[in-house]
Structures are given as structure tokens and as C-alpha cells.
Amino acid sequence: MAKKKYWQQFPIYQIYPRSFCDSNGDGIGDLQGIISKLDYIRDLGVKMIWLNPVYKSPLDDMGYDVADYKSIHPDYGSMEDMDLLIQEARKRDIRIIMDLVVNHTSDEHEWFIKSKDKNSPYHDYYYWRKGKNNNTEPPNNWTSMFTGPAWEYVPEVGEWYLHLYSKKQPDLDWHNPKVLEEVESIITFWLDKGVYGFRCDVINQIYKESLEDSKTHAMSGRGMEFYLMKEGNHKILKAIYEDIFSKREDAVMIGETFNVDKENGLRFLNEHEFDMFFIFDHMYIDKSYNPFWPRRFKAKKFMDIIYQWQLEMPWMANYLENHDQRRSVTRFGDGIHNEEVAKLLGLLNLTLRGTPFVYQGEEIGMTDLPYYEMREQCKDVAVLYILDIAKRLHFPNRFALKFVNQFNRDHARTPMQWDESKNGGFSSAETTWLPVNPNYQTLNAKAQEKEGSVLDFYRKLIAYRNGSKTLQEGSFKPLKFKGNLFGFIRECEGERLLSILNFGKKNVKMPAEYLKGETIISNYPDGGDTLRPYEARLIKLS
Numbered sequence: 001m002a003k004k005k006y007w008q009q010f011p012i013y014q015i016y017p018r019s020f021c022d023s024n025g026d027g028i029g030d031l032q033g034i035i036s037k038l039d040y041i042r043d044l045g046v047k048m049i050w051l052n053p054v055y056k057s058p059l060d061d062m063g064y065d066v067a068d069y070k071s072i073h074p075d076y077g078s079m080e081d082m083d084l085l086i087q088e089a090r091k092r093d094i095r096i097i098m099d100l101v102v103n104h105t106s107d108e109h110e111w112f113i114k115s116k117d118k119n120s121p122y123h124d125y126y127y128w129r130k131g132k133n134n135n136t137e138p139p140n141n142w143t144s145m146f147t148g149p150a151w152e153y154v155p156e157v158g159e160w161y162l163h164l165y166s167k168k169q170p171d172l173d174w175h176n177p178k179v180l181e182e183v184e185s186i187i188t189f190w191l192d193k194g195v196y197g198f199r200c201d202v203i204n205q206i207y208k209e210s211l212e213d214s215k216t217h218a219m220s221g222r223g224m225e226f227y228l229m230k231e232g233n234h235k236i237l238k239a240i241y242e243d244i245f246s247k248r249e250d251a252v253m254i255g256e257t258f259n260v261d262k263e264n265g266l267r268f269l270n271e272h273e274f275d276m277f278f279i280f281d282h283m284y285i286d287k288s289y290n291p292f293w294p295r296r297f298k299a300k301k302f303m304d305i306i307y308q309w310q311l312e313m314p315w316m317a318n319y320l321e322n323h324d325q326r327r328s329v330t331r332f333g334d335g336i337h338n339e340e341v342a343k344l345l346g347l348l349n350l351t352l353r354g355t356p357f358v359y360q361g362e363e364i365g366m367t368d369l370p371y372y373e374m375r376e377q378c379k380d381v382a383v384l385y386i387l388d389i390a391k392r393l394h395f396p397n398r399f400a401l402k403f404v405n406q407f408n409r410d411h412a413r414t415p416m417q418w419d420e421s422k423n424g425g426f427s428s429a430e431t432t433w434l435p436v437n438p439n440y441q442t443l444n445a446k447a448q449e450k451e452g453s454v455l456d457f458y459r460k461l462i463a464y465r466n467g468s469k470t471l472q473e474g475s476f477k478p479l480k481f482k483g484n485l486f487g488f489i490r491e492c493e494g495e496r497l498l499s500i501l502n503f504g505k506k507n508v509k510m511p512a513e514y515l516k517g518e519t520i521i522s523n524y525p526d527g528g529d530t531l532r533p534y535e536a537r538l539i540k541l542s
């Protein structure tokens with residue numbers, strides 16, 4: 001049998017470098033800061049780190065607007081620091097995964113700057129088009145993911161360019177074979193440096209099949225029918241596999257696949273386009289696009305979505321939070337049992353089939369920021385766009401802030417809380433780039449260096465998982481219970497492990513047939529025949 005790959009065996013830790021650890025006191029996390037925390041990461045038991053973008057960038061979308069793919073933003077350090085990080089991580093058996101952002105570049109990338117010259121070969125790296133009505137209106141009616149039109153007019157060029165995200169993120173034109181060549185050179189550059197692979201940003205939207213007007217009326221993302229998971233997209237991914245990854249066995253490709261469906265998901269896996277991919281369905285569970293009508297989280301719906309994907313895909317990239325989502329404890333809990341909820345979610349994520357991703361701070365149960373009252377504090381470009389529109393429409397500020405609060409990405413981007421000292425031990429600066437959550441004095445990694453903490457729970461569970469063939473390779477079978485009780489069995493070579501979760505605040509009877517097993521880990525100190533609020537257990541069935 002083929003040897004299991006690293007990514008099939010171990011969890012991945014996601015680091016948002018700007019907010020992880022600041023080594024030089026400028027209020028911004030950096031690569032040396034990450035290096036200084038590698039022992040902490042090793043002790044957590046994870047074996048791979050996915051780094052959000054650290055490339056040169058004007059940071060309009062916090063690095064997802066890359067100005068040079070082969071250099072490091074000075075805020076984070078130098079290429080020497082990056083090389084050292086790769087080396088120091090390897091010494092600890094940890095591999096580095098980079099973020100590959102190639103649906104778009106920054107408008108400050110030299111390709112884009114040169115592309116403004118119509119005679120330059122770079123002009124065809126992007127979607128430059130004449131507008132409608134004598135060039136006075138955008139070429140089509142598509143909207144940006146961050147709301148507003150997806151086109152920007154540049155008078156000096158006399159044309160419009162396409163941007164599915166902010167106007168500082170022009171889309172690359174993947175019809176041009178030169179773009180593939182450039183991206184393959186970026187991939188090879190980093191693989192040669194010793195990185196283990198890539199998380200590929202919005203990679204299922206890169207190929208725009210046509211630039212026709214869209215017939216859909218979505219609030220944002222109009223035009224998707226012409227660019228989501230098109231045949232040309234699959235072709236490009238296969239070419240990357242053929243050209244590079246088929247020859248580099250020991251590497252990983254992870255797709256961030258917006259609104260992916262199961263049919264395309266299977267193709268991604270079966271046709272070698274990715275080793276795994278992220279779904280979004282379970283992240284929409286509590287999002288409402290009606291500012292007056294919030295949507296409540298329902299555990300049943302959430303778990304149903306997770307189960308369906310588990311059942312239909314051979315492998316999943318499992319996650320419950322990341323830099324684009326609010327903190328899972330705040331979102332999916334009751335605001336009272338935060339510790340129990342953090343552990344329950346950890347148990348869920350780490351015992352599903354697939355590769356678990358743990359986002360920095362999730363392992364200590366970090367929470368959302370208290371409600372934003374001032375627009376000035378907000379850094380998330382997507383939210384700033386919406387607040388601008390709301391202001392122009394004279395929409396009451398109070399409602400606008402409440403509306404954006406449900407998806408403000410700053411919640412997950414506040415600095416990591418290391419200890420109870422100034423700025424939670426993240427930085428010695430007077431101010432940090434985003435505020436530290438005021439709960440750092442009690443909620444921090446140092447305070448959790450003790451038995452029974454969320455961190456302790458994560459360490460123990462990851463250590464168990466790293467040695468468990470059943471959790472790494474076992475089959476997945478969901479069980480049917482009533483109300484907020486959920487359970488699933490992982491089975492391999494006769495061993496059966498049950499994850500049982502009381503995803504609610506009422507006590508629930510433990511089903512009698514599962515009372516006899518051996519509890520491997522639980523978020524309450526003693527067992528018994530009742531599952532208390534948010535109680536979760538991993539049980540070896542006899």
C-alpha cells in the first residue's frame with residue numbers, strides 16, 4: 001500500500017502572520033515572531049503551518065493583493081527570515097504551506113503597471129475592455145465580491161479592468177498562456193525553497209468563460225455563472241499538476257473553492273487538481289443578507305451539512321474558523337459555556353475524516369472582539385466598502401454596524417493572546433495594528449498551561465489523533481439522534497471510535513448502547529449517563 005502522505009496524517013495550523021507574534025515592537029506580527037513560537041506550535045502537535053500571504057503588497061486586502069510573489073513584505077521581515085523559518089520549522093518536523101493568490105494581483109504589481117500600456121505584452125495579462133455606451137459604463141453588469149461594480153475605468157488607458165475583489169485587486173486573464181507560465185514559475189520558486197505546498201486562494205474562479213451580462217440578481221458576486229468552476233478552470237489546474245506536482249510527490253495542493261458543489265469537489269480530488277479543498281456551506285449557516293433579519297445558528301443544519309460532505313467526499317479539508325470567519329466559539333456557542341464549546345468544536349474538527357485545520361487562537365478558544373462601535377477601528381476592506389455604501393444611502397449607522405458585525409473579518413484577525421502582559425504578549429508597541437481583544441488578561445496561552453484548559457485539550461487530542469490510524473484513515477458513519485445530540489463513528493481494522501457531542505445547553509441522556517466504551521477524552525472531568533451542556537466525548541467502543 002502507498003505510504004500515507006504527511007497531509008493525510010497530521011493537522012495543519014493556520015497562521016495569520018500580521019497577528020501572530022511581533023518580534024520588533026512595531027505592532028505588527030512578523031516572521032521572526034513566528035520562529036520564536038515554533039516550539040509552541042510543535043508542542044501543539046501540528047505538523048504543517050499554512051501561512052497567510054507574507055509577500056510584498058500594499059495591503060489593501062491584507063496581503064491578498066500581491067505586488068511581488070517572490071519577495072517578502074518588509075513588515076514581516078526578509079527573504080532570509082523566510083528561509084530561516086522554513087529551516088527551523090523542518091527541524092521540528094513542521095512543513096510550511098504558502099498562500100497562492102493568483103486570481104488577481106495587486107494594482108501595484110509590475111505586470112499591472114506595465115499592462116496600462118496597450119502595446120505592452122502585459123496588457124493581455126488582465127481583462128482590459130472598452131465599456132458600454134461609448135465607454136461610459138462598465139463592460140458588463142458584474143459585481144465585485146466586496147460589493148459595487150467589478151470594473152474600474154482608467155482614463156489614461158481609456159479602458160476598464162475587471163476586479164472581482166477590491167479595485168486594487170485586478171483579475172488576471174487566464175486565457176493568456178503567459179499567466180500560467182508565470183504562476184508555474186512562482187510555484188516552482190517556492191517549492192525549490194523547501195515549502196511543502198500551497199493553499200490556493202479563490203482558485204475556482206480564475207477562468208472567466210465569457211464576459212456577458214449576468215442574469216442573476218445576487219447582492220454581490222453577480223456574474224458567477226460565467227466564472228465559477230468552469231471547464232477551463234479544471235484544465236488549468238490539471239496543467240499545473242502535470243507540469244509540476246506529478247513530478248513532486250511530497251507536496252500538497254489545497255483549494256479554497258468558493259461555493260464549491262459536490263460534483264466539482266469530486267473532480268478536484270479524482271482528477272488530481274487538489275489534494276483537498278475547503279467548502280463554504282457550513283460557514284453560511286448563520287449569515288443573513290438582510291440587515292433587519294439576523295439568522296440564528298442551528299446545530300442540526302450545521303451538522304447535516306458537515307455530514308453530507310463527509311459522506312460524499314473521500315477526503316475533506318476540515319475547518320471551523322479562519323481569517324475570513326468570525327471566531328467559532330462566539331458564533332456557534334451560547335456565550336456562557338465558552339470553554340466547553342471550544343473543546344466540543346475542537347473534538348468535532350479533529351475527529352472528522354480529512355485534514356483538520358486549526359486557526360491560530362482557536363486552540364485557546366479565542367473569541368470575537370466586543371461589538372464594533374467605531375468605523376475607525378475597522379480594517380477589513382470588505383466591510384469598509386459596505387459601510388461606505390450604507391453611508392451614501394443614509395442607512396442608519398447603528399444598523400449598518402450591526403449588519404457588518406456578523407461577517408467582519410477583523411474579529412478573527414485580532415492579535416494572538418499569549419499572556420497577561422501588555423498587548424497580550426503579542427507586541428511591545430504602544431498600539432497594535434488591530435486592537436487586542438480586551439479579554440486577553442484571562443484568556444491567553446500562558447494561563448492555559450495547565451491541566452483541563454482548552455489548550456491542554458487540544459494538545460492531548462492532537463497527540464492521540466497523530467497516533468490513531470482510526471482517526472486518520474477510518475471510515476465515517478453518522479448516527480441519528482434527536483435534538484442537539486450528534487454522533488459519528490470512525491472505524492478501521494475493527495477499532496471503532498465514537499465522537500458524541502451535545503451541541504446545546506440542555507442536559508441530554510447518553511444513549512445506553514454507547515455507555516460501555518472507554519472515554520479517551522472529554523470536556524467534562526467525569527463521565528456518566530448524562531451529557532451536560534456542550535459536553536463532548538471521544539469514546540473507544542468495545
Ligand code: NOJ
Nearest residue numbers: 061064101165201202324
Ligand atoms: C479569500 C481570502 O481568504 C480572503 O481573505 C481574500 O479577501 C479573498 N480571497 C480575495 O483574495
